[in-house]
Amino acid sequence: MSEQTVTRTDEEQRSNSLTVDAESDERLVDSWTEYEFEGEAAITVEDLDVYYGDDHAIDSISMEIPERSVTALIGPSGCGKSTFLRCLNRMNDRIDSARVEGTVEVDDENIYEGDTDLVQLRKRVGMVFQSPNPFPKSIRENVSYGPRKHGDVNVGLLGRLLGNDDRDVEREIVERSLEQAALWDEVSDRLDDNALGLSGGQQQRLCIARCLAVDPDVILMDEPASALDPVATAKIEDLIEDLAEEYTVVVVTHNMQQAARISDQTAVFLTGGQLVEYDDTDKIFENPESDRVEDYVTGKFG
Amino acid sequence: MSGETASRTAAPAVDAFDRVALGIVGLAIVTFLLGWTTLFERTSPDTAVAGISLFALFGAAFLFAGVGLIASGIASNVGLFETTADRYTGLGTGVGFGVVGFATGGLVATILFGVGATGNVLAGLAVALVATVAVAVLPEDLGTTLPVGLLAVVWGALLAAGLVDVGWVWDPPSLDAAFHADVVVPLVTIALSLLVVWSGAIVSEGFGSQGRQNGAYMLIGLNAFGMIAVLLLLILFVVRKGLPKLLEGAQLGPGLNVSVPFITNGVMMGQQYNGVYPAIVGTVWLVIGAVVLAVPMGIGAAVFLTEYAEQGRFTAVIETATNALWSTPSIVYGLFGYAFLVPRFGNTDSLLAGMFVLGFMLLPLVVITSRESIKSVPDEYRDASAALGVNQWQTIRSVVLPAAMPGVVTGVILGVGRIAGETAPILLVTAGSPTPSRARSVLGSFQFMATPPFVKNETLLQASSALPYQLYAVISTGAVDLGESFGWGTALVLLLVVLGFYAIGIASRIYFRRKLHQ
Numbered sequence: 094m095s096e097q098t099v100t101r102t103d104e105e106q107r108s109n110s111l112t113v114d115a116e117s118d119e120r121l122v123d124s125w126t127e128y129e130f131e132g133e134a135a136i137t138v139e140d141l142d143v144y145y146g147d148d149h150a151i152d153s154i155s156m157e158i159p160e161r162s163v164t165a166l167i168g169p170s171g172c173g174k175s176t177f178l179r180c181l182n183r184m185n186d187r188i189d190s191a192r193v194e195g196t197v198e199v200d201d202e203n204i205y206e207g208d209t210d211l212v213q214l215r216k217r218v219g220m221v222f223q224s225p226n227p228f229p230k231s232i233r234e235n236v237s238y239g240p241r242k243h244g245d246v247n248v249g250l251l252g253r254l255l256g257n258d259d260r261d262v263e264r265e266i267v268e269r270s271l272e273q274a275a276l277w278d279e280v281s282d283r284l285d286d287n288a289l290g291l292s293g294g295q296q297q298r299l300c301i302a303r304c305l306a307v308d309p310d311v312i313l314m315d316e317p318a319s320a321l322d323p324v325a326t327a328k329i330e331d332l333i334e335d336l337a338e339e340y341t342v343v344v345v346t347h348n349m350q351q352a353a354r355i356s357d358q359t360a361v362f363l364t365g366g367q368l369v370e371y372d373d374t375d376k377i378f379e380n381p382e383s384d385r386v387e388d389y390v391t392g393k394f395g
Numbered sequence: 396m397s398g399e400t401a402s403r404t405a406a407p408a409v410d411a412f413d414r415v416a417l418g419i420v421g422l423a424i425v426t427f428l429l430g431w432t433t434l435f436e437r438t439s440p441d442t443a444v445a446g447i448s449l450f451a452l453f454g455a456a457f458l459f460a461g462v463g464l465i466a467s468g469i470a471s472n473v474g475l476f477e478t479t480a481d482r483y484t485g486l487g488t489g490v491g492f493g494v495v496g497f498a499t500g501g502l503v504a505t506i507l508f509g510v511g512a513t514g515n516v517l518a519g520l521a522v523a524l525v526a527t528v529a530v531a532v533l534p535e536d537l538g539t540t541l542p543v544g545l546l547a548v549v550w551g552a553l554l555a556a557g558l559v560d561v562g563w564v565w566d567p568p569s570l571d572a573a574f575h576a577d578v579v580v581p582l583v584t585i586a587l588s589l590l591v592v593w594s595g596a597i598v599s600e601g602f603g604s605q606g607r608q609n610g611a612y613m614l615i616g617l618n619a620f621g622m623i624a625v626l627l628l629l630i631l632f633v634v635r636k637g638l639p640k641l642l643e644g645a646q647l648g649p650g651l652n653v654s655v656p657f658i659t660n661g662v663m664m665g666q667q668y669n670g671v672y673p674a675i676v677g678t679v680w681l682v683i684g685a686v687v688l689a690v691p692m693g694i695g696a697a698v699f700l701t702e703y704a705e706q707g708r709f710t711a712v713i714e715t716a717t718n719a720l721w722s723t724p725s726i727v728y729g730l731f732g733y734a735f736l737v738p739r740f741g742n743t744d745s746l747l748a749g750m751f752v753l754g755f756m757l758l759p760l761v762v763i764t765s766r767e768s769i770k771s772v773p774d775e776y777r778d779a780s781a782a783l784g785v786n787q788w789q790t791i792r793s794v795v796l797p798a799a800m801p802g803v804v805t806g807v808i809l810g811v812g813r814i815a816g817e818t819a820p821i822l823l824v825t826a827g828s829p830t831p832s833r834a835r836s837v838l839g840s841f842q843f844m845a846t847p848p849f850v851k852n853e854t855l856l857q858a859s860s861a862l863p864y865q866l867y868a869v870i871s872t873g874a875v876d877l878g879e880s881f882g883w884g885t886a887l888v889l890l891l892v893v894l895g896f897y898a899i900g901i902a903s904r905i906y907f908r909r910k911l912h913q
Binding site: 182184187189211212213214215216219220222224226227228229230238239242243287289300303304307 | 705773775776778779780781782783784785786789793794797798911912
């Protein structure tokens with residue numbers, strides 16, 4: 094069965110989408126994705142479809158992401174999990190061919206409604222990318238980049254002349270963000286060094302600090318540790334778990350052990366941009382409802 | 396062919412083989428360098444070492460190298476040494492020697508037998524065909540050594556026997572030109588040295604893939620070295636010709652008083668030392684004006700085309716158009732300025748018109764290089780900035796442009812080198828007297844007013860001289876009788892001014908790079 098699943102073409106996939114999957118003999122059951130949890134939902138997604146040109150990348154996904162927790166999105170390459178993640182802060186707007194339908198509510202506001210302020214949205218929903226991408230600036234400037242550009246911190250010449258220099262505020266933000274990102278101890282004595290001189294793991298934590306500096310509610314991470322060595326990966330994983338105490342973290346990962354280690358709930362995407370199962374992480378990894386998910390998490394397929 | 400006899404090979408013999416090959420390579424490098432220096436009159440063909448003239452030394456070197464190469468090739472082929480030669484030399488090398496054969500065959504036929512144009516082409520083709528086929532099917536150890544060795548032996552014998560000596564001239568009846576030994580010998584020597592180096596390098600690594608690698612490495616390396624050598628020799632040539640004039644009447648001291656009249660004087664009747672100061676000032680102002688006009692416009696256009704405009708037919712057309720503009724001859728720009736700008740700027744040649752024309756010339760290069768360097772800024776920076784909610788313009792200003800600046804500056808440096816030396820547009824839109832006595836004082840003639848346009852500068856609307864234009868006038872028109880040495884002095888000053896702009900450009904590039912990486 095597993096081989097059949099892998100070799101199916103997208104065309105076939107689309108033709109028997111949603112309900113019946115003839116070749117795998119598996120029916121997608123709505124209740125598998127209806128995840129019950131206590132507390133508030135930070136993000137509510139309803140009937141989300143994404144198309145890249147003619148390509149149907151996300152197929153009618155609905156899910157609620159609980160706040161102050163780690164949600165892992167796993168699945169094979171090309172299953173649409175990164176696309177889904179990028180929908181949550183409208184980064185897909187930057188791709189010309191992408192078309193998004195459905196609703197995504199952050200704090201009970203549909204972010205795909207016409208008058209959404211992208212600046213405000215992305216301040217609330219931050220993002221960390223696969224490969225560390227600090228700016229070629231000093232560590233301090235990297236962290237304070239967001240607040241500076243949003244005018245929350247004013248360190249310009251004019252500010253200094255008018256006597257409302259925010260250097261103290263900036264210092265506070267830099268220190269707090271770096272501490273939250275578990276990087277402060279390593280860089281506190283060289284904040285004015287170029288960020289490109291840091292190691293890969295440090296760079297990635299700097300990117301997390303840069304994201305935290307604008308004080309978001311939600312942090313989206315797109316395979317944040319896939320470009321890092323095991324030690325750096327472990328640090329990032331610890332950090333993610335800590336961050337979940339204050340923030341809602343959504344992590345896309347290829348690494349199932351990583352998802353099992355760090356997440357509270359896991360959503361499994363399979364080919365064709367479908368959300369197959371979404372539940373407590375323990376449940377997904379120990380006793381999933383779907384056979385295909387079981388094959389995937391036990392390594393028989395994918 | 397060599398594999399079967401490998402067991403017979405003794406280590407000392409291989410050592411000797413290596414040494415001969417390295418000796419040949421070393422010798423050829425020496426002749427290569429001496430060829431260049433002779434071509435640029437740094438060494439004279441009459442230079443004699445221990446009573447032997449330079450050309451005869453070349454001859455001896457080539458004889459030794461040629462015999463050595465042939466011997467090595469044959470020795471490897473009959474199995475005296477263990478080498479890793481391939482079975483065939485291959486068509487690539489064959490065609491290469493075909494080209495060499497075409498040139499050699501054609502020349503020899505013309506010089507020796509005086510056959511007509513068709514005849515020497517046919518002779519060349521015949522030799523080329525034979526060389527190509529023969530080299531291609533020969534075993535590698537013969538194919539890479541024998542042709543080069545034969546050429547070297549023949550050329551060496553000609554030189555050593557004095558058949559081609561200092562007084563040798565080839566005066567083909569079909570051409571107006573005559574070829575003298577002091578040019579021909581160095582040129583052939585340089586070309587042949589490259590071949591010998593290539594062949595020797597292959598031999599020294601025992602043929603095979605190692606040998607080909609080494610041959611290519613030496614050939615390319617020596618070529619690059621030759622390029623730099625040409626550049627240095629060229630600069631040395633100008634310096635040697637121009638320096639006496641530049642330092643004429645120059646005084647050092649007393650104290651920190653340095654006076655170089657050639658740089659600080661204009662041209663005046665009855666003045667002891669005439670100079671190029673007004674032209675220097677003219678050139679500097681022209682370049683500054685052009686840069687001030689072109690750089691902001693060019694960067695702006697590049698930002699729009701790369702960051703905002705949708706990539707498609709529109710940007711493709713613009714790109715082609717900018718490339719075409721950059722290759723447009725400067726006289727065309729000059730004529731445009733003459734017909735369009737000059738009538739609008741007071742109907743007289745003026746500095747301002749020159750600035751505009753040179754600015755227009757600089758613009759396409761700034762656009763092209765800025766686009767390239769903006770494109771090469773990683774998209775990750777833009778994504779990271781967008782994900783923080785920073786808008787596109789702020790992203791461009793604080794992340795994209797700083798990262799692109801070193802590339803932009805490189806483009807401006809290249810462009811300034813070109814426009815600083817432009818003569819044709821200056822001639823048409825800026826030039827007044829080529830050798831004025833006083834420099835234009837641009838900064839001093841700004842006037843501010845309470846009524847629009849609030850500022851005026853009469854000097855910008857007056858004609859001025861410039862270094863390339865003055866050089867042209869002094870050397871070629873004969874209208875100004877200051878002598879050729881004055882021209883060489885001007886050339887040297889122009890070179891220095893351009894190098895000065897380069898230095899400023901490189902310093903600012905280093906500054907921008909440092910900002911990115913420190």
